[in-house]
Amino acid sequence: MEIERKFLTKEVPFSLADFPARKISQCYISMSPTIRLRQWDDRYILTVKGKGLLAKEEFELEITKEEYDHLLTKAESPAVEKVRYLVPLEDGLTAEVDVYEGKLTGLMTTEVEFPTLEEAEAYEPPYWFGKDVSFDHRYKNTSLSLHGIPEERE
Numbered sequence: 001m002e003i004e005r006k007f008l009t010k011e012v013p014f015s016l017a018d019f020p021a022r023k024i025s026q027c028y029i030s031m032s033p034t035i036r037l038r039q040w041d042d043r044y045i046l047t048v049k050g051k052g053l054l055a056k057e058e059f060e061l062e063i064t065k066e067e068y069d070h071l072l073t074k075a076e077s078p079a080v081e082k083v084r085y086l087v088p089l090e091d092g093l094t095a096e097v098d099v100y101e102g103k104l105t106g107l108m109t110t111e112v113e114f115p116t117l118e119e120a121e122a123y124e125p126p127y128w129f130g131k132d133v134s135f136d137h138r139y140k141n142t143s144l145s146l147h148g149i150p151e152e153r154e
Contacts, residue, residue, distance in 0.1 A: 002058040003120050004113045007129035016085045023083050027075040044068035077145035107149050
């Protein structure tokens with residue numbers, strides 16, 4: 001079960017270069033059900049996600065580059081390119097700050113995964129996280145891949 005909240009981040013009050021990062025490329029071979037292909041470094045991951053916004057079932061399977069390349073030919077969406085910075089938070093949580101590239105340049109989001117739904121709902125984010133977009137379908141990566149950055153950004 002994946003339980004996470006997502007925020008529209010304008011800027012961070014520190015240098016992201018001080019934190020571990022990975023360049024991620026991902027696309028979708030199905031939107032319903034959600035089947036994602038993701039690559040970073042020499043890792044290739046096939047993910048199947050259930051329905052939901054704050055909490056959803058998720059299954060990940062590491063695949064070979066050859067399997068990835070074959071499945072990539074079936075993509076229904078353009079790739080989402082981003083650099084993900086891993087910023088440690090209190091209580092053992094991690095902020096995943098995504099700085100998007102390509103057609104999504106200018107967009108930055110922060111996600112935090114939680115062990116329980118209760119912890120996710122009770123979480124008080126730092127001010128710099130920005131607007132909570134956990135329930136805004138336009139900021140799901142599936143939507144971003146197809147429609148780009150939503151026009152209404154506060």
